[in-house]
Structures are given as structure tokens and as C-alpha cells.
């Protein structure tokens with residue numbers, strides 16, 4: 001059985017409405033928000049909502065679900081009030097994931113603002129505090145970033161440092177989410193150095209930590225430190241890299257989720273992207289070797 005493959009799915013109208021939307025695009029994996037990601041307001045999942053969620057999910061072929069946390073959370077902040085508020089919000093994210101029985105929570109490392117090493121320490125200590133307080137089935141996946149501003153986690157080495165600062169007993173509950181657009185922005189070139197990038201990932205972070213891949217092409221150029229998602233094949237990552245990724249035996253069991261632009265409705269683009277990716281996965285390997293990426297292509 002191939003690895004779960006899907007997309008970010010809207011929870012407008014309530015979390016239990018997401019699973020049927022995943023069915024509409026033929027997804028076997030899905031990412032959701034469990035609250036409005038651009039607001040501080042928190043909420044808890046009550047027993048009725050959890051039950052409705054489980055019933056709706058059981059009626060689908062979805063085998064992997066992760067939440068993505070709020071964009072306002074900054075666990076690395078040097079400002080005590082914002083950091084405390086971020087820890088509270090992050091703990092609420094974990095509680096909602098546990099209540100829904102989700103496989104993973106994807107979280108962005110924070111912005112260090114003043115000092116990088118101090119920021120990494122604050123970020124790791126906040127994760128530790130939250131994981132100690134909120135126990136449950138959901139694995140935390142820290143997402144590699146494009147490196148905009150003072151954000152932490154745009155190099156594999158820095159992500160490894162962040163995780164290493166979390167106590168060993170808790171590290172089993174922590175993994176990594178690799179976003180192909182973010183690492184392109186960070187300067188990792190899957191288009192021309194696919195094997196080299198993954199070798200570096202394996203050496204610094206370790207493939208056993210990889211819990212999810214966000215499949216996005218990058219509208220921003222390689223090394224731009226910008227995070228702009230594009231449709232698959234329409235950015236600096238390119239079709240050939242995604243074809244290799246979909247055929248890579250080392251990544252065969254890793255869930256993969258699209259966060260590409262939705263366009264005018266919630267289904268057309270996602271259906272087309274998933275069909276394209278399945279085509280890559282099914283294509284004989286000889287075919288991709290016979291059609292290498294054009295040389296000297298501007299990027």
C-alpha cells in the first residue's frame with residue numbers, strides 16, 4: 001500500500017466537515033487547522049465534536065491526519081508575555097490534537113528576534129514544557145523553514161540542534177516536517193542535487209525523524225529565504241524533483257500533503273495536483289531518466 005497522500009483541507013463550518021472534503025479530492029492523508037490560525041482565541045474539543053470527527057473520518061480512506069498550528073505562536077520569543085501566551089496556545093493545539101486522536105501536529109520554529117542560540121534554547125524549552133504538560137497520541141513535527149527574518153530552523157543543522165535540546169525522554173514524541181518550498185527558499189536544491197540534499201538530511205537530522213513531507217513548488221527562487229508556494233511543476237523545485245520524490249523508496253512510507261494554491265474552488269487544483277503526483281509515482285523509472293531536467297534552465 002502506498003503512503004498516505006493528500007492536501008490541506010478546509011475546516012470551515014467545523015472540524016467534522018473536513019473528512020468528506022478529503023474524499024472529494026481522493027485524499028488518503030489530510031492536514032487541518034483545529035482553530036482559526038491567525039487568531040489567538042482558543043477552543044477545546046468536546047466529546048460530541050470528537051465523536052462526530054471520528055465518525056466522519058471512519059467513512060473515508062484517509063489514513064493519516066495532522067493539524068498545523070497557529071501562525072501567531074512564537075515559542076522562541078524573548079518577550080516573556082508573548083512567549084507565555086504562545087506556550088498556552090501551543091498547549092491548546094496539542095490538547096485539540098490529542099482529543100481528535102490526530103497522528104501529528106506540525107509547528108513552525110519561532111523567531112529568535114534578539115539572539116539565535118538563546119532563541120533556539122527558548123524554543124526547545126517551551127516545547128519541552130508543553131510536551132510534559134500535554135500527554136497524548138499526537139507526534140509533534142517541527143517544520144523546516146525558509147529562513148525569513150529571524151526564524152529558526154531553516155538549516156538541517158539548526159533543526160537538529162533544536163531537537164537535541166529537548167530531553168531524550170521526550171524526543172521520541174518529536175519529528176520533522178520537510179516542506180519542499182521552504183527548503184528551496186532556504187537554499188537546498190532538490191532540482192539539481194536531489195541525492196545530496198537527502199544525504200545531508202539523513203546525516204544531520206536522520207530519516208527516522210521525518211514524519212511528513214509538505215509537497216509545494218516554490219514561487220520564490222532557490223535561497224531567497226522566502227516562503228511562497230506554487231503549483232507542482234510551476235516553481236523553482238520543478239517536476240523532475242517531485243517525480244524523484246514520489247518514486248524514492250526511502251520516502252515510500254512517509255505521508256505527503258499538498259499546500260499548493262487552491263484556485264477558485266476547493267477541489268479542482270488539488271485533484272489535478274494529486275493526479276499528477278500519482279502519475280509520477282506510477283511512471284516507470286526509466287522514463288524519468290530518459291527525460292532529464294533541461295540544462296541551464298533559468299531559476
Ligand SMILES: [Zn+2]
Pocket residue numbers: 068106108143
Ligand atoms: Zn507550515
Ligand SMILES: [Zn+2]
Pocket residue numbers: 143179214259
Ligand atoms: Zn508547509
